[in-house]
Amino acid sequence: MHFNTDETICSIITPPGLSGVALLRISGNDASTIINKHIHFNITEKSSHSISYGIFYNNDIPVDTITLFWYKGPHSFTGQDIIEIGCHGGFIVPEQILQCLISSGARRAEPGEFSLRAFLNGKLDLTQAEAINDIIHLQSPAALESASKQLIGSFKKEIISLKDKTEKLFKYLILDFDFSQENIQLVSHDTLVQELTILYTVAQSFIRTFDSAKTLRSGYNVLLLGHPNAGKSSLFNVLLGYSRSIISPIPGTTRDFVEASLLIDGLHVNLIDTAGIHENTKDIIEIEGISLSMNLINKASIICIVNDITCGIHNSDHLYNIAKELNSDADICFIHNKADHINDEFSNDSHNIYSSVLSNYGLQDILNYISSCMSKTDIHMSFLLNQRQVDLLKEYQNHIFSALELAKQGETTDILAIDLRSALDSLGLIIGTIYNEDLLNDVFASMCIGK
């Protein structure tokens, strides 16, 4: 990490590739001096937070027509002077402008360096920096809502409120043993147990949101599981709306798994096509593919057992049992495929959907099913926890639990205070009120360029 904030840094902040326009950012004390070398007016004479139109020159040769967004420090994202340059997109122009800025004295920014500067200049705290990183990596509108709430600080408010409550109890406990000589008891045993239980429950409710958060962040895993040649890959392709898997009538074609993303009702879904499960295969590659399927079961939120209905309605029941055993939390349903081949009467219920890929029958029912399973998750959470935060919250919860158990056993306040202090430390690490060097590195290391 570059902790030196004296250098002026620059970067293309829109993704590379073909696009109508691209945006570059330059931040640092020399930002305006460097830009002035390439335009025919003085940017500092413009008022801050204004947009100017102009031409970008390289040694008086015009490069492109540009718009300049001028933010005078400290009223900017990084707290330093920032200029953002809007130019035409593509591979040539943005890179040429960037090279000009570098040759005039700016340095290419490292991933996360703009955010790091914002942190170092007191513009962001660690949780806000984390939230920015989340927003960039998000894949669905629902997750954005939560991450934005975190960025504006509602997550921090919740944690601070939990910390305040814990701190108050902690202070009473330590005052209690400081004053024990004078026979002053500040917290009764019942109040103590009651307060600790509340803290435990609050932490629990935060942690619960993590599973939803994880799904919001990385998408719902929807697994297609079934015997070879049940039509999983065909179903997969139809659901995606385009051909992705190799489809053939030979059983066992999908030996690895194939994954694709789609949005269903604004939520991000990872649809996973697996190798067919075949109990007596001898093909090594196929065996590996099958054991991979078993691992995938664990990570799935929704499992669709694709059953070839022409082989009977109970033909895949044992697959259902395996799935249930390996992952009891997942929603599991049967998709009875090839329904166009049977003549009996059939009707859908909550766990049985009849479909036919060939005649596009039942596909909407499958999407509806997936959608209804997903709607059970609270997608409008006030914040989106990441792994680091949930680990610390669990640490907090463990300390509170330990204090609660000891309190119930009648342990003395001085021992309980040790657990409470550790609990407070865990919360302090979440919101950055305790200095921790690793954390500083972790948060900025996973950032992408341009932030």
Add this chain to the structure above:
Amino acid sequence: MTNSFDVIVIGGGHAGIEACIATAKMGCNTALISMSVDTIGRLSCNPSIGGSAKGHLVKEIDAIGGVMPLIADRSGLQFKMLNTSKGPAIWSPRSQNDKYLYPYYAQQILKETKNLTLIEGTVSQILCENNNIKGIVLQGETIYCKALILCGGTFLNGKLYTGQEVTEGGRVQEKSAKGLSDSLSTFGLEIGRLKTGTPPRIYSSSVDFSKTNIECGDDPPIPFSHKSQQVKNSIVCYSTHTNENTHEILQQGFIDSPMFTGLITGRGPRYCPSIEDKIYRFQDRTSHQIVLEPEALQSNTIYVNGFSTSLPKDIQERALKTIPGLENAIIEKYGYAVEYDFFYPYQLHYTLESRKINGLYMAGQINGTSGYEEAASQGLIAGINAASKIKGLPELILSRADAYIGVMIDDLVNKSSDEPYRIFTSLAEYRLLLRQDNAFERLYDKTSVYGLHTGSQVYVLQRLRSKNKMLSEIRNIKIDKETANTIYASVGESITKESEQLISMCKRPAITLSLIRENSSALNQWKGTTFDSILKQAEIEIKYEGYIARHLVEISKFKELENKLIPDNYDFSRVHSLSKESKEKLMKIKPISIGQASRIPGVSPTDISLLVIALKR
């Protein structure tokens, strides 16, 4: 008289005594200067040593090789372990002491100490050249020294208050020291004012003890010092309490209280408040505990603990008489408050040497602390460091992970407060490790190089070996089911279906090793009272081993930051984008490590990140 010493100690209170004995024992030619040699070692406030957290300090002084524990044992009238209903981290020894015997034994030890000269007189000036200490002027005569340890107590510009009456003095009927503060302020030391108070003393013949409760010492009484063979309880104390009448009368006096009228500008201690403070702050409490403590065997005066006051005499008298047992009390000496100069302790190194003046050390109340034990432990640290510098030995800095002394000095240097500092168990983060029973284990190795432990080595080694042997053997002991269940049944613990490991039995809350020793043959080789304290220590270490392990992990993290050093004379003003408040604090306190910087109030984690980053550059 010779006009040159290695070390001069000014002030013969608890800090001065430890300081001069330490330097003399370490081979420095030392002078102790007191305004009145007879008053050296006086217990100016309560006739007691130790108490919550203070008892820990006394045990630590014992482990480093100071004298307070020994004097307290010799002059002790009653011994008691406090807070035994709480966990072992906050058990604290306390004694009642004879207010005549304490200074008597203190002076006796001073007289027996080689390399030490006692001088009576008042120092009017401190001499300094190029920021190095040179000597002092004592009644017109110059005496030179290599190190000066200032332990002036409450005597620097001391003023005594009783109601609206104001007199100059450091203690009642003792004059104050003028000129010293002025002399030091010319060197640029920042000075503030603090106040502390003392309760009235009454004649025991005027007390109706039948209306009070008797407070006994422990049986058997346990001494502070490992060098004391035996101590005994020769008195009892008596407890009583104030009531609404008392509070009403005292409130009438608020208008005349020097504290409320603004006559005293210095702040009083928050935790050892005067009775008027307590009534004012805890208005919903209708009663406060009062303990009547006999001051000496050869005297019939009683110290009214819990009734510290500076209200007018008539109010004190009328209020006292509302307390059960004190209806006819006759006052021997009225309560009073003393206001005095202190030097903001951020101006000190961790060694207690002044940052401005080389060779000047400060200890005790002039650093803004309250209490004999706080003073004595600072005196000891200042003495050891002054002598070490002269003798070329390593300096002694105790950290928050080593000792309560370390916690105190760290707090003093970093958190310069506006009220007298008193040590508390709550201030120690690693309190389950900083116990009163393991002071030697914590401090012996760190301090044996100074040679103050004459004759303690064998004690320490034997005790440690004995405890380690016990701990390792105990881990292999199993108790059969019947015996275990008999023991469980006797204290109401649920019974077991199988034989049990002694260790897991011991982890149950109501089970102690001595209970197991009494009711089984398992601990036969440790029968007898000589093993009692080791058995107790082993028990604590078994019962709380999970927490102790956790403390050790925390301490290693703590040390990581303590070892990230900030160079001497580092220019904090250069650090990019530090907040203004942080910059000011850092420049004032000049922390030596990132760990220390992170404990300065007002310096945020972001500021610490910036500092770490700046240091890496």
